[in-house]
Amino acid sequence: MNDKGRYHTLMNFTTPLTFPDSEFRAFGIAAGNFFPGLLSDEVLHDPQEKRRHFDLAWQAVRYRYRICSECNDEFRALLDNPSDAWQSGWGDERADVTSWSGASMFSSWRAFRVRLFALCLYFLGNTIQPAAFADVANPRKITRSSTQKAMSAAFPQDAITGLLTRCRRIRGSLRLTLSGNLLAHRISGRRSVRSSGTLNKDGTYTTDFHEETWHIPGTPGKLLFDKDMLQRHLADITDLLCSFATAARTFAESHKPVKPNP
Numbered sequence: 001m002n003d004k005g006r007y008h009t010l011m012n013f014t015t016p017l018t019f020p021d022s023e024f025r026a027f028g029i030a031a032g033n034f035f036p037g038l039l040s041d042e043v044l045h046d047p048q049e050k051r052r053h054f055d056l057a058w059q060a061v062r063y064r065y066r067i068c069s070e071c072n073d074e075f076r077a078l079l080d081n082p083s084d085a086w087q088s089g090w091g092d093e094r095a096d097v098t099s100w101s102g103a104s105m106f107s108s109w110r111a112f113r114v115r116l117f118a119l120c121l122y123f124l125g126n127t128i129q130p131a132a133f134a135d136v137a138n139p140r141k142i143t144r145s146s147t148q149k150a151m152s153a154a155f156p157q158d159a160i161t162g163l164l165t166r167c168r169r170i171r172g173s174l175r176l177t178l179s180g181n182l183l184a185h186r187i188s189g190r191r192s193v194r195s196s197g198t199l200n201k202d203g204t205y206t207t208d209f210h211e212e213t214w215h216i217p218g219t220p221g222k223l224l225f226d227k228d229m230l231q232r233h234l235a236d237i238t239d240l241l242c243s244f245a246t247a248a249r250t251f252a253e254s255h256k257p258v259k260p261n262p
Helices: 020-033 050-080 093-128 146-153 161-169 175-182 229-254
Strands: 008-009 013-017 192-201 206-216
Touching: 013 050, 020 050, 020 229, 050 093, 050 229, 093 146, 093 161, 093 229, 146 161, 161 229
Parallel strands: none
Antiparallel strands: 008 013, 192 206
């Protein structure tokens, strides 16, 4: 299937072309070699459902990225055809809601996408060194931090371990994490317009300064408000996701599945 050249199809739903599909799919295929067959007795009678947890977390990364991309498209479409009230500097309920929900979704995605990847890696790590990844029986305890600690203990030299360690220092993460915490508690942002100009002698008006930002109470700094406001964050997410997908594929392909004892 194809939607105006923007999407490619995988596993019954489409993902944006900006999604690193080849690397991510290669990671999923390589990791799948560490688990018993999908319909094998070992999988069907596994009380910890290890393969199912891995597969669902892997799929959720794709699905959540698509949601972010669709929200960005909706936001850009609104600003490509703004209402008269919006152009005059007043509010517009549709744009306000889309801006708020988009910023909230992107902020929560930044935190959650690492946890989804961490969940994949934790269950994959358990198939290689079970003792270092003992929380598969209680997935609620698996976090980015616990995965990073387990990966550091079991696979300290792998690139994916270093990426997990450094992920909190990636550009913009602190600001958006703070925004995400506030937005998750229903503190909505608002559009802020600042402008000044000069009335010329001939009666014309010259704009000297114009700035539009999206203000979230309680956060430092400000977000430049234009139709690329969410696109800039989507680009950051895409870059990070590409790094994770490549490092995860390399990790899965560089290790060997543990052979069961005869």
